[in-house]
Amino acid sequence: TLWWLGRAGFVIRFANITFYIDPVLPEPAPIKHADMILATHAHPGHLHPPTIIPMLEGSKGAKLILPKSAADHAHAAGIPYPRMTTTNSDLRVEYFKDNLYARIYAVPSAHPHLDATALGGYPYLGYLIRFGRWTIYHAGDSVRYDTLAERLRPYNVSVALLPIGGKNFSVNEAAQLAEDIGAKWLVPMHFEPGQENDFVTHMLGQRPHQQFKVFQVGEKWTVPED
Numbered sequence: 001t002l003w004w005l006g007r008a009g010f011v012i013r014f015a016n017i018t019f020y021i022d023p024v025l026p027e028p029a030p031i032k033h034a035d036m037i038l039a040t041h042a043h044p045g046h047l048h049p050p051t052i053i054p055m056l057e058g059s060k061g062a063k064l065i066l067p068k069s070a071a072d073h074a075h076a077a078g079i080p081y082p083r084m085t086t087t088n089s090d091l092r093v094e095y096f097k098d099n100l101y102a103r104i105y106a107v108p109s110a111h112p113h114l115d116a117t118a119l120g121g122y123p124y125l126g127y128l129i130r131f132g133r134w135t136i137y138h139a140g141d142s143v144r145y146d147t148l149a150e151r152l153r154p155y156n157v158s159v160a161l162l163p164i165g166g167k168n169f170s171v172n173e174a175a176q177l178a179e180d181i182g183a184k185w186l187v188p189m190h191f192e193p194g195q196e197n198d199f200v201t202h203m204l205g206q207r208p209h210q211q212f213k214v215f216q217v218g219e220k221w222t223v224p225e226d
Contacts, residue, residue, distance in 0.1 A: 001222045004215035007045055008140065008163060008190045014131035017097050020055065021127065021138050022046040034059035036095060040109065040140025041124045042070040049077035056083050065093055065104060065127075069120030088121035103130045107151050109142035112167055134158045134223065137183070141190070144173050149180040157183040159213075159223055163190035164199060171195075171202045178210055185223065186212040 003011040008022040020031075021038045024045060034055050039047035047070060056062055056079065066074060068086035075081055087093055093104040108114050109124040116122045126139040137152060138161045160183040162174040168190060169177065178186040188199045196214050203212050213221055 001220060002136075002159070002187075002215075003220050004189070004217060006217045008040070008138075008161075010138065010161060010189075012129060012136055014102065014134070015100055017095070017100055017102055017131070019102070019129060021129075022048075022140065023051050023055070024048040025051045028054040030058050031055045032058040034062040035097060036093075036104070037062055037064045038104070038127055038129075038138075039064060039066040039070065039074075040126065040138065041067060041111070042073045043141070046140060047074060049074070049079060053078055067106075067121060067123055067125050069117070069123045087125070089116070089125070100131075104128070105130070105155070107137075107148075109140045110145045110148075111141040112143050114145060128152070128155050128157070130155070137161065137181075139163060139169075141168055143168060144177055149177060152177075152181040157181050159183065159185040159187060161187045161189050164188045165191045165195045171199050172206075174199075175203060175207045175210060179207070184211060186210055188212075188214060 001013045005023055009024050010021045012019045017035050018033050019036045020034050022040055063083055063085045065085045068088055071086050087106045089106055089108045091106050095102040105128040107126045108122040109126045111124040129136045135155050135157050136159045137157045160178050162169055164171055164174050
């Protein structure tokens with residue numbers, strides 16, 4: 001089940017595991033149920049200390065997953081190093097709760113280039129979050145690059161959360177990536193007001209076989225079983 005927080009922010013819940021991705025809330029909230037908080041990169045629309053610090057204070061067992069290059073930035077903003085788990089391309093973070101198991105794989109994102117360094121790794125990441133037979137891909141901020149579909153295809157993506165407009169995917173590029181990786185559902189995010197209409201028009205007119213979901217802010221959606 002997913003909830004859209006606006007922009008690139010989502011809540012993802014599987015049974016009693018709850019992950020937040022790129023949360024930005026208009027005011028601090030006493031959230032006590034977060035198991036993991038994921039930030040795709042250091043920009044404030046994705047790693048937002050005024051949102052994340054209260055979440056970590058309320059959810060005592062939660063950690064912030066972020067690119068290793070963003071750790072010093074997060075620490076300078078008030079997030080303690082012990083509350084972070086850093087990651088990089090091709091690394092996996094595992095999470096266990098009760099008898100459940102989740103895996104988070106990091107995939108490079110190009111914003112607009114793959115700006116990796118030897119020490120810092122990739123500063124922009126997407127995350128593949130796998131619960132059982134479901135895999136959610138959150139691209140963060142990204143454009144398409146040559147090996148992206150090849151990296152994603154083996155994971156059998158159930159839902160692709162892709163940013164459209166601005167310096168990110170065009171509607172056509174997002175739809176083509178979803179097709180190329182065999183994503184069952186495509187969800188646009190990080191769009192400007194009105195761009196969702198262009199997305200729907202394109203999907204209905206040009207991609208009638210691709211399932212998609214357009215969220216309203218705060219809306220809850222459970223991925224269909226099929």
